[in-house]
Amino acid sequence: MRKRAFAMVLIGVLMAVSLGTLAACGGSAGSSASASSSAASSSAAQATEFAFFSVVIPEGYEQPQPDKYYVSSKDGGALSVSVHNTTADELLAVELKDEDYARGDDVQAGDFTWKVAHSDKWNQTYYIADWENGSVEVSVKGVSDDSVVKGFLSTLKPAEDAYHKWQQAS
Numbered sequence: 001m002r003k004r005a006f007a008m009v010l011i012g013v014l015m016a017v018s019l020g021t022l023a024a025c026g027g028s029a030g031s032s033a034s035a036s037s038s039a040a041s042s043s044a045a046q047a048t049e050f051a052f053f054s055v056v057i058p059e060g061y062e063q064p065q066p067d068k069y070y071v072s073s074k075d076g077g078a079l080s081v082s083v084h085n086t087t088a089d090e091l092l093a094v095e096l097k098d099e100d101y102a103r104g105d106d107v108q109a110g111d112f113t114w115k116v117a118h119s120d121k122w123n124q125t126y127y128i129a130d131w132e133n134g135s136v137e138v139s140v141k142g143v144s145d146d147s148v149v150k151g152f153l154s155t156l157k158p159a160e161d162a163y164h165k166w167q168q169a170s
Helices: 002-019 035-042 088-096 144-153 161-169
Strands: 053-055 070-073 078-082 103-107 111-119 124-131 135-139
Touching: 053 078, 053 088, 053 144, 078 144, 088 103, 088 124, 088 135, 103 144, 135 144, 144 161
Parallel strands: none
Antiparallel strands: 070 078, 078 135, 103 111, 111 124, 124 135
Protein backbone atom coordinates (compact mmCIF):
# COMPACT_ATOMS: atom_id res chain seq x y z
CA MET A 1 0.00 0.00 0.00
CA ARG A 2 2.82 2.43 0.88
CA LYS A 3 4.67 1.63 -2.33
CA ARG A 4 1.51 2.20 -4.33
CA ALA A 5 0.79 5.54 -2.62
CA PHE A 6 4.38 6.65 -3.09
CA ALA A 7 4.30 5.57 -6.74
CA MET A 8 1.07 7.49 -7.28
CA VAL A 9 2.58 10.62 -5.75
CA LEU A 10 5.79 10.22 -7.72
CA ILE A 11 3.89 9.73 -10.98
CA GLY A 12 1.74 12.77 -10.23
CA VAL A 13 4.78 14.92 -9.49
CA LEU A 14 6.62 13.73 -12.59
CA MET A 15 3.56 14.40 -14.73
CA ALA A 16 3.19 17.84 -13.19
CA VAL A 17 6.84 18.67 -13.78
CA SER A 18 6.78 17.45 -17.36
CA LEU A 19 3.62 19.43 -18.08
CA GLY A 20 4.85 22.54 -16.32
CA THR A 21 2.07 22.38 -13.76
CA LEU A 22 4.29 22.63 -10.72
CA ALA A 23 3.47 26.05 -9.49
CA ALA A 24 5.33 28.57 -7.50
CA CYS A 25 4.31 32.18 -7.34
CA GLY A 26 6.15 35.35 -6.53
CA GLY A 27 6.45 38.97 -7.44
CA SER A 28 5.87 42.48 -6.26
CA ALA A 29 2.51 43.55 -4.95
CA GLY A 30 3.43 47.09 -6.03
CA SER A 31 2.94 48.61 -2.59
CA SER A 32 5.34 50.57 -0.41
CA ALA A 33 4.03 48.95 2.77
CA SER A 34 6.52 47.29 5.08
CA ALA A 35 6.99 43.51 5.12
CA SER A 36 5.21 43.31 8.48
CA SER A 37 2.04 44.66 6.88
CA SER A 38 2.29 42.58 3.72
CA ALA A 39 -0.42 40.18 4.88
CA ALA A 40 -2.83 43.06 5.41
CA SER A 41 -1.96 44.71 2.10
CA SER A 42 -2.14 41.43 0.19
CA SER A 43 -5.89 41.19 0.65
CA ALA A 44 -6.30 44.49 -1.22
CA ALA A 45 -3.69 43.65 -3.88
CA GLN A 46 -4.51 42.17 -7.25
CA ALA A 47 -4.26 38.37 -7.43
CA THR A 48 -2.06 36.88 -10.14
CA GLU A 49 -3.96 34.32 -12.22
CA PHE A 50 -2.37 31.01 -13.13
CA ALA A 51 -3.81 28.00 -14.96
CA PHE A 52 -5.03 26.20 -11.84
CA PHE A 53 -5.09 28.85 -9.11
CA SER A 54 -4.69 32.53 -8.29
CA VAL A 55 -2.62 34.08 -5.52
CA VAL A 56 -1.42 37.48 -4.39
CA ILE A 57 2.35 37.65 -4.78
CA PRO A 58 3.94 39.08 -1.62
CA GLU A 59 5.64 42.45 -1.66
CA GLY A 60 9.35 42.08 -2.40
CA TYR A 61 8.86 38.84 -4.34
CA GLU A 62 8.92 38.35 -8.07
CA GLN A 63 8.21 35.62 -10.56
CA PRO A 64 11.63 35.10 -12.19
CA GLN A 65 10.31 32.93 -15.03
CA PRO A 66 6.85 33.72 -16.41
CA ASP A 67 6.14 30.08 -17.28
CA LYS A 68 6.96 28.79 -13.78
CA TYR A 69 4.77 28.86 -10.69
CA TYR A 70 7.19 30.04 -8.05
CA VAL A 71 8.33 33.34 -6.63
CA SER A 72 11.52 34.42 -4.99
CA SER A 73 12.93 37.40 -3.11
CA LYS A 74 16.32 39.09 -3.25
CA ASP A 75 17.18 37.66 0.17
CA GLY A 76 16.79 34.09 -1.10
CA GLY A 77 13.28 33.30 0.11
CA ALA A 78 11.11 31.22 -2.21
CA LEU A 79 7.47 30.14 -2.35
CA SER A 80 6.21 27.51 -4.77
CA VAL A 81 2.89 25.81 -5.38
CA SER A 82 2.24 22.34 -6.79
CA VAL A 83 -0.94 20.36 -7.37
CA HIS A 84 -1.08 16.61 -6.70
CA ASN A 85 -3.57 13.82 -7.40
CA THR A 86 -3.27 12.38 -3.90
CA THR A 87 -4.77 13.41 -0.57
CA ALA A 88 -3.07 15.82 1.79
CA ASP A 89 -2.58 13.03 4.35
CA GLU A 90 -0.88 10.78 1.78
CA LEU A 91 1.39 13.59 0.57
CA LEU A 92 2.26 14.61 4.13
CA ALA A 93 3.22 11.00 4.91
CA VAL A 94 5.63 11.02 1.96
CA GLU A 95 7.26 14.27 3.14
CA LEU A 96 7.57 12.96 6.71
CA LYS A 97 9.41 9.83 5.54
CA ASP A 98 12.46 12.07 5.27
CA GLU A 99 13.88 12.06 8.81
CA ASP A 100 14.88 15.71 8.45
CA TYR A 101 11.19 16.74 8.47
CA ALA A 102 8.90 16.91 11.49
CA ARG A 103 5.14 17.40 11.72
CA GLY A 104 4.11 20.92 12.69
CA ASP A 105 0.81 22.30 13.94
CA ASP A 106 -1.96 22.73 11.37
CA VAL A 107 -2.43 26.28 10.10
CA GLN A 108 -5.79 27.80 9.13
CA ALA A 109 -5.33 30.32 6.31
CA GLY A 110 -7.73 31.36 3.60
CA ASP A 111 -10.08 28.58 2.55
CA PHE A 112 -7.81 25.76 3.74
CA THR A 113 -6.51 24.00 6.82
CA TRP A 114 -2.85 23.38 6.01
CA LYS A 115 -0.96 20.34 7.31
CA VAL A 116 2.66 21.25 8.04
CA ALA A 117 6.01 19.47 7.70
CA HIS A 118 9.16 21.46 8.59
CA SER A 119 12.91 20.89 8.36
CA ASP A 120 15.33 23.07 10.32
CA LYS A 121 18.21 21.43 8.45
CA TRP A 122 16.88 22.53 5.04
CA ASN A 123 15.13 25.72 6.30
CA GLN A 124 12.05 24.51 4.44
CA THR A 125 8.39 24.05 5.31
CA TYR A 126 5.66 22.27 3.35
CA TYR A 127 2.05 23.40 3.75
CA ILE A 128 -0.33 20.77 2.34
CA ALA A 129 -4.12 20.92 2.03
CA ASP A 130 -6.86 18.85 0.42
CA TRP A 131 -7.93 20.56 -2.79
CA GLU A 132 -10.86 19.40 -4.89
CA ASN A 133 -10.02 15.76 -5.83
CA GLY A 134 -6.34 15.97 -4.86
CA SER A 135 -4.10 18.22 -2.80
CA VAL A 136 -2.16 21.45 -3.10
CA GLU A 137 1.31 21.88 -1.62
CA VAL A 138 3.08 25.15 -0.89
CA SER A 139 6.81 24.84 -0.38
CA VAL A 140 8.39 27.65 1.63
CA LYS A 141 12.18 27.89 1.71
CA GLY A 142 14.19 30.56 3.48
CA VAL A 143 11.23 32.81 4.37
CA SER A 144 11.45 33.99 7.97
CA ASP A 145 8.51 36.46 7.97
CA ASP A 146 5.39 34.51 9.01
CA SER A 147 3.13 37.31 7.71
CA VAL A 148 4.47 36.72 4.17
CA VAL A 149 3.66 33.00 4.40
CA LYS A 150 0.25 33.55 6.02
CA GLY A 151 -0.63 36.21 3.43
CA PHE A 152 0.38 33.92 0.58
CA LEU A 153 -1.57 30.96 1.97
CA SER A 154 -4.60 33.17 2.69
CA THR A 155 -4.86 34.43 -0.89
CA LEU A 156 -4.37 31.08 -2.67
CA LYS A 157 -7.61 30.19 -4.48
CA PRO A 158 -8.33 27.43 -7.01
CA ALA A 159 -9.25 28.74 -10.46
CA GLU A 160 -12.78 28.14 -11.67
CA ASP A 161 -13.06 24.48 -12.71
CA ALA A 162 -9.39 24.04 -11.76
CA TYR A 163 -9.49 20.31 -11.18
CA HIS A 164 -11.11 19.67 -14.56
CA LYS A 165 -8.45 21.84 -16.27
CA TRP A 166 -5.69 20.03 -14.38
CA GLN A 167 -7.10 16.63 -15.39
CA GLN A 168 -7.18 17.70 -19.04
CA ALA A 169 -3.55 18.85 -18.83
CA SER A 170 -2.53 15.53 -17.27
